Amino acid sequence: MKDDPSAEALEAWIIRLRREFHRYPELSFEEYETQKRILKILGELGIEARKIADTGVLASIRGTMPGPCIALRTDTDGLQIQEETTERNRDYISRNNGVMHACGHDGHMSMLFGAARLFLENKDFPGEIRLIFQPAEEIPPGGSERVIAEGGLKGVDAVMGMHIFTNHESGSVGLRPGPFMASTNRFEIILKGKGGHISKPESCIDPVRMATDFITNLYPALEKWLDPDKYVLGVGRIQGGAQFNRTPDTVGILGSYRTFDSETTGIIDRTIKECLDEIVEKYRKPGDEFSGLPEYDLDILHGYPVLVNDPVFTATVNLKLQESFPELTVYPELKKAFAAEDFASYLQIVPGIFISLGTRNQEKGIVEINHSCRFDIDEEILLTGTKIFHTLALDFLKNPERYLAP
The missing domain is CATH 3.30.70.360 (Alpha-Beta Plaits)
Structure with missing residues (x-):
């Protein structure tokens, strides 16, 4: 998906951000330095933002025309795990003793920033992109309830999230309409x-x-x-x-x-x-x-409720991904997972989807499951996730009727 020189520059920036977040993970509702870093980056990009849910951040990018609002969410917290040194992570291993980004949240944040940059390059779109940097996904009841209670979904018509997993190959995408996570x-x-x-x-x-x-x-x-x-x-x-x-x-x-x-x-x-x-x-x-x-x-x-992807929204996402990324492997009926996610709370309020982005790469030795002390990300997927966020959100803003059940 590196189709032009600007994509290479964007990818390098996204990877650099991911490594910065990976070096300094913080536990749930303790993400104060992470919050400062998020606010600094948003400020440099000229994006209006405010604090939410104590250690989270809410930001908005508005297009040039009135229209609907779609929220894109990332989680920001790390886990109480001592990261093990590997051949890959020496340059970016956690500096915070006993805490590790072992579930991809560092990658999720960097992909959301990448999508934000793409929206800023061309704001000729209707409506609003709401960026949710949510704390405390890892501990029930989760940070999503705080975000909702403090108005994070006010005015939002749809919501989308993405999670990096090693249960399918690097760069592939997994979807599932209806109940997806437990x-x-x-x-x-x-x-x-x-x-x-x-x-x-x-x-x-x-x-x-x-x-x-x-x-x-x-x-x-x-x-x-x-x-x-x-x-x-x-x-x-x-x-x-x-x-x-x-x-x-x-x-x-x-x-x-x-x-x-x-x-x-x-x-x-x-x-x-x-x-x-x-x-x-x-x-x-x-x-x-x-x-x-x-x-x-x-x-x-x-704790977290069942995560239920909106069937109409998911079917439209499947069609759009195959149309816009013909080289992408898409699994439209990924097996239900007994993993749990507080993103489920957003989907109880507004329609949307939670997407699985594969990172398993046997050749690179990236095979450890999420929450392992040796978990890592194939960083080549970060640009893919960024473009998926941007493409789907933009298409929703232009064609909301395709995504929302009548």
Whole structure:
């Protein structure tokens, strides 16, 4: 897609920005230096901007004619990961100890800036481009809710986002109409037994055994109700006890599950509670010393909703990509992913699409999955993503009726 000398200059600028952002990642809602850098670049480009969601930025580029508004969104936060040195990243490895851009957000920001430059080169278009530099995508409830609450989508007719993934080859594009990415839900359980000396089990109620039974029983209980392709569930932490010869009083269990619809979420919610009720009944003992025990506390947090791409919008994007980029490999029915994204919240407000941009390149050794300490980007895709942002947004502003359901 390097079809002219100016494209080469733009690509070099985008790559330089990506590496600058990669060197200095910041955690969710701590992106203050990143925010300063974004505001500085926008100021240099002459784009009006303001702070939003504490550490985010909202900016606008207006065309020469009245028309609709489309928002283009990037995330800005890094992850709590210590980046590992590789043959590729020596010049731009993270300088912030224990924090890394391991999910492509550095690339997302640079592509959005690249698209902004293309719009500035020719403002002969109707309407407005809204640029959303959103913080805190990585932690529920996510920065998108703050952006929405503070008016970030006010006056917006459509929204578009893009994410870099290693699950398909470099430079290819994945689309999916309807449900695309899963909801994310967290459960935390405190099992309360009765502690005591391990040599006197009759005087104790063992929460460790209760936790073991709960986990053992939960999976087959879910399998009675749900097909395995409808959800994933896992326990990420079990914590309790401190002494080798003492039965602890409590054990904590922390886990999560992901689904593609509210019905499945409700079945899992109910099944967790039913399994806990059965465990409590199983371990109940007579006697005043066991009064009220065992018991449990259950806290379920429903995080990001299911990400649902607008079918009409997605179909039009597919046609436009094939028309404008005939050399581009487009997967119009990419498999649903159990990954989750708070971009889903925008799509509950206005129609739009979330696009997957592939970066897997076996020859370059770019094969590590997102969130790996060795994750990297094939930087050749950045110009591709930039041009996709620009082409689709411009086409929407000129032909909104093609993208929006009647």
